[in-house]
Amino acid sequence: MSGHAEILAATDTLGTGPLAVIVPVLYIIAFALFIYGLSGLTGPKTAVRGNWIAAVGMAIAVGATLLLVQANWLLIILGLVVGTILGVPSARNVKMTQMPQMVALFNGVGGGAVALIAWAEFRNTDGFVDTAVYIVIATMFAAIVGSISFWGSLIAFGKLQEILPGRPIGLGRVQQPLNLLLLVLAVVAAVVAGLGGAGEIWVIAVLVLAAVVGVLVVLPIGGADMPVVISLLNAMTGLSAAAAGLALNNTAMIVAGMIVGASGSILTNQMAVAMNRTIPAIVAGGFGGTQAAAADDGVERTVTSTSAADAAIQMAYASQVIVVPGYGMAVAQAQHAVKDMAKLLESKGVEVKYAIHPVAGRMPGHMNVLLAEADVSYDALKEMDDINDEFSRTDVTLVIGANDVTNPAARNDPSSPIYGMPILNVDESRNVIVLKRSMGSGFAGIDNPLFFMDNTSMLFGDAKQSVSQVSEELKAL
Known part of the structure; x- marks a missing residue:
């Protein structure tokens, strides 16, 4: 039985019992806390409180979702423990200078999780056999966008951490045609995977092709455009999470994903305007990177030093x-x-x-x-x-x-x-x-x-x- 079917079955089982009333109410409370917490991020004085409020909302949403799910509780608890062990010390010990890297990495993890959910949904439905069309479309969208976000975020992390060069790394004129070709192939593989009864190799192909797209899109973008890239990838992760929520019939994922996707999109546009550049131009390959000194153009320049x-x-x-x-x-x-x-x-x-x-x-x-x-x-x-x-x-x-x-x-x-x-x-x-x-x-x-x-x-x-x-x-x- 698929994750989507499990939730539907659990909902049907609830009928008109107490949980049928409690769960929707908990979701509404969680959504209200999400929005109220987000409003607190408009200023430094209220940002910490806003984060805590949104975190409480997320905890309530997770708890409400667990009430609906009939699954292996040992795996769920193990996942929560591992995530807590990895996440809390990392967030507490990260230096402020490394905060951009952590944002990129955590955002990428979210996209990767969505991509894995899409893969699991494919497997649990035996290749989308007798599955509603809207679920198939939402799942494959989540797979493509989540995989692009995950691998693109890893490249952004590598550039910010200086594991990879900050300068643009591209293939010249063939870069954009190649990116477009790979994206088209990913969509074609997604269509084949969604026809019903296709082999698992097709959904793996979707994830791999989208991964290559994510890598090749971010590599040619230079350090000067990294703030915009981080915001764009964040928006993509939110949209993929919303799509996964639609596939799983999970209202919390839909709402939270749309909030992240919308806010990330707005911020991306604002930052692109601040640089007087279009988002397509940035994605097409930015400028930037480290350079040891000013260019030698034959003009003598002197600087005035002070104490x-x-x-x-x-x-x-x-x-x-x-x-x-x-x-x-x-x-x-x-x-x-x-x-x-x-x-x-x-x-x-x-x-x-x-x-x-x-x-x-x-x-x-x-x-x-x-x-x-x-x-x-x-x-x-x-x-x-x-x-x-x-x-x-x-x-x-x-x-x-x-x-x-x-x-x-x-x-x-x-x-x-x-x-x-x-x-x-x-x-x-x-x-x-x-x-x-x-x-x-x-x-x-x-x-x-x-x-x-x-x-x-x-x-x-x-x-x-x-x-x-x-x-x-x-x-x-």
Whole structure:
């Protein structure tokens, strides 16, 4: 008997008994907690509570589902134990700098689970014999999308963890035709598998072909596009889970999957707009990757170096300082040091704000998460559209490891690969101080003219140490 049939049979068995009333009520409570918890994620102050509320909702949904399922309870308990042993320590011990990798990995696990559910459903129905068409379609959709999400997320994890090169790895002009061909073959295999009574080799072919598609789609995407890719894969996992819920007649999976799919899709679109790029263009192969230094185009450039003491003096006598955090702040774990420095500046009457670019860092909201961890006031965090007009009225802008999102070439160099991407107008400030370890480029792998401008000075070194040194100098003033 299939998982879908088990649930239907269990439901029929319940009849008008107590569980027939309790289970739907529990689902409604769970859905309400999902939505209420999601609303709490709109700000750092309520995010933790929102997560806990949504987690309680998920626990209720899982419990309600277990009341319906007639299955091997030993395997269920074993799965819960293994998942808890692997998940809880990983989530508790992960560093904030590695949070994007964990998001990618956990998201991929969700997609992989859905793909396995689709395979199990195929086996339990003896190859979809006497199975409703809508169940077959939903199952095969879940298999394809879940497998793409799982393997694509593993590649994203590898790039973020630097197991794989961050630069695009592709096959040139044949890349997209090959991806399309493999996807078509996966769909054809899914159709054959869904005709009823087909051999198991066909559903395995679906999973394998979709896996190759997932790998080949993400490999050509560079580090500069990783935040968008993570969000897109998250949306795909949600949609595949919703499809699996439809196949299993499980309302909780449908609702939770649609919430994840919808929110992930909206976020993906918002981030693509923030980069002035279309989602198809990103999927077609992004730009980016690490590069040791600026390109040698024959033009001599010089940078102005500064010291912690000079930086402290500039900021102490400013009326407003804007901090622009980037991945360099995450790598150095400098968010607490930045918060301490901001408190010192505010004690001297300096107004401090934080300019947050939508794609700064390596995952959506990366900088917001880091600064919230340091208990930075949410009111001080300003989105790009809200802060850009203020740079021209700002005495000092402190850029901490943010490269591409501050690159003025996006505005004035049509030959630049990031031309047209909305950026933070840092170069319009009266003075700019850039904290970097070296002159290496960012995820896009291109030079940043900001570093060579007359109003820019570079403070080289570890961001956390540099900010701490500036704070010590501020105390001495």
